[in-house]
Amino acid sequence: MDLQTESAVPEVVATPKPAVPKYRKHVFICTNDKDGGKKHCGSERGMELVEAFRTELKDRGLQTEIRAQKAGCLNMCAFGPSMVVYPDAIFYGNVTPADVVQIVEEHLVGDQPVKRLVI
Ligand code: FES
Numbered sequence: 001m002d003l004q005t006e007s008a009v010p011e012v013v014a015t016p017k018p019a020v021p022k023y024r025k026h027v028f029i030c031t032n033d034k035d036g037g038k039k040h041c042g043s044e045r046g047m048e049l050v051e052a053f054r055t056e057l058k059d060r061g062l063q064t065e066i067r068a069q070k071a072g073c074l075n076m077c078a079f080g081p082s083m084v085v086y087p088d089a090i091f092y093g094n095v096t097p098a099d100v101v102q103i104v105e106e107h108l109v110g111d112q113p114v115k116r117l118v119i
Helices: 046-059 097-109
Strands: 025-030 066-071 083-086 090-092
Touching (some): 046 066
Parallel strands (some): 025 066
Antiparallel strands (some): 025 083
């Protein structure tokens, strides 16, 4: 077989990559539930926090650049409800719905972590 001929060389076709959203900040909020009466974020308002962050971000028109989503256990159970903000890798503990506006304004928008909640 002649390797120099066109038919011997497979045609390489570039396949376009699917569009992957590039978030400026990505917030993971633990909504994990545990058995056995141990403290866990799910029962400590985890989903309520997810919804509060999503609503706040949407109200400010930030939902395409900052994403808030539920997550499994972050290994910060004793501080729950806990969450982490990437790319900063800042963990927050004992977060309540009353803290959401401050975290959005100061950290997610202003890049200044809310020190009183950092763990
Ligand atoms: S259950 Fe939320 S950090 Fe472990």
